[in-house]
Amino acid sequence: MGALDIELPRSLVRNALNLPSGRAWLDGWPALAARYLDEWELVLDLEPGTEPWTGHGAIVLPVVCADGRPAVLKITVPHAEALPEPDALALWDGRGAVELLDSSREDYVLLLERLDGDSSLANLALEDTAEVWGSIMRRLSIAPSPLQSVDQRWRDIPSVADLAEQWTDTLPAEWEALGRPFDRWLLEYALEVCQVHGAVGRRSSCDVLVHSDLHYFNILPVLEHPRQFLAIDPKPVLGDAEFAVAPMLWNRVHDLQATDPAAHLRDRCTDLALAAGLDPMLGRDWSVVREVDNALGYLRDGLYDDADCSLWVASNLLRKPLSNLPPAHRLANP
Numbered sequence: 479m480g481a482l483d484i485e486l487p488r489s490l491v492r493n494a495l496n497l498p499s500g501r502a503w504l505d506g507w508p509a510l511a512a513r514y515l516d517e518w519e520l521v522l523d524l525e526p527g528t529e530p531w532t533g534h535g536a537i538v539l540p541v542v543c544a545d546g547r548p549a550v551l552k553i554t555v556p557h558a559e560a561l562p563e564p565d566a567l568a569l570w571d572g573r574g575a576v577e578l579l580d581s582s583r584e585d586y587v588l589l590l591e592r593l594d595g596d597s598s599l600a601n602l603a604l605e606d607t608a609e610v611w612g613s614i615m616r617r618l619s620i621a622p623s624p625l626q627s628v629d630q631r632w633r634d635i636p637s638v639a640d641l642a643e644q645w646t647d648t649l650p651a652e653w654e655a656l657g658r659p660f661d662r663w664l665l666e667y668a669l670e671v672c673q674v675h676g677a678v679g680r681r682s683s684c685d686v687l688v689h690s691d692l693h694y695f696n697i698l699p700v701l702e703h704p705r706q707f708l709a710i711d712p713k714p715v716l717g718d719a720e721f722a723v724a725p726m727l728w729n730r731v732h733d734l735q736a737t738d739p740a741a742h743l744r745d746r747c748t749d750l751a752l753a754a755g756l757d758p759m760l761g762r763d764w765s766v767v768r769e770v771d772n773a774l775g776y777l778r779d780g781l782y783d784d785a786d787c788s789l790w791v792a793s794n795l796l797r798k799p800l801s802n803l804p805p806a807h808r809l810a811n812p
């Protein structure tokens with residue numbers, strides 16, 4: 479079976495077309511796959527009729543290396559967020575994250591160790607996930623090296639403080655442009671967090687490499703050791719490790735305890751932070767900021783159900799649920 483015989487899932491095609499380079503990528507990815515299968519001496523390991531794994535903006539092909547090692551060839555739609563992915567994976571060097579075996583930065587192609595792509599942390603009961611996530615976070619939270627200023631891998635990774643500075647401008651502008659879609663107090667809370675922890679209040683001595691998209695589906699079991707898990711698909715940033723808590727709160731809202739989902743959400747935030755050795759209050763505050771940003775982005779794109787979920791999480795973390803939001807069991811899964 480060759481790359482030209484693979485039909486991409488509609489969701490990946492749709493996501494690709496939403497990116498400026500998507501059309502060219504859709505036309506050209508089979509040639510890229512063929513090129514790197516040849517250059518890196520890989521054999522495609524996909525049964526006829528079997529769909530490849532896909533991410534939000536990438537196709538992931540199972541392959542076998544020349545030495546017999548199972549691996550995957552990840553071919554990503556070119557976009558800015560994906561640029562530092564190989565740098566972060568190289569810096570982690572297989573500690574807490576999937577191992578990077580080879581890469582082509584210019585073509586957004588990565589050769590990675592193969593994990594169990596048919597399973598994830600989402601398959602575990604909610605109460606069993608905090609310790610797994612916390613263990614991975616402890617391994618991923620590495621401090622910059624003394625050579626950071628000359629090491630290009632560190633220099634290309636955006637900082638949380640810079641994001642916070644940008645949000646102090648963009649969040650209120652979007653909130654106004656969208657017709658003030660939720661209570662001002664929630665926006666002001668997010669802005670205060672950004673101001674306190676932006677460039678002025680940055681704790682640079684505490685900066686670590688952060689996987690900012692470390693949710694259930696980006697944590698996969700190791701093939702030979704299914705009780706061990708590693709992270710995939712990083713969106714790396716440099717800053718407070720607590721910035722990583724949010725994705726574990728905005729997923730699996732339907733799994734929260736039905737009797738008091740808001741209290742369970744707050745307990746989850748605390749449990750996750752403590753499992754990773756983090757500050758629960760800072761984890762909560764960064765989660766509020768990120769959910770406010772998510773909500774505005776969803777509203778801008780007309781994804782009103784997803785916006786409701788983000789606003790439910792943000793406001794209930796602060797014990798001030800916004801009115802006119804659906805109950806937890808009726809919220810959309812982002």
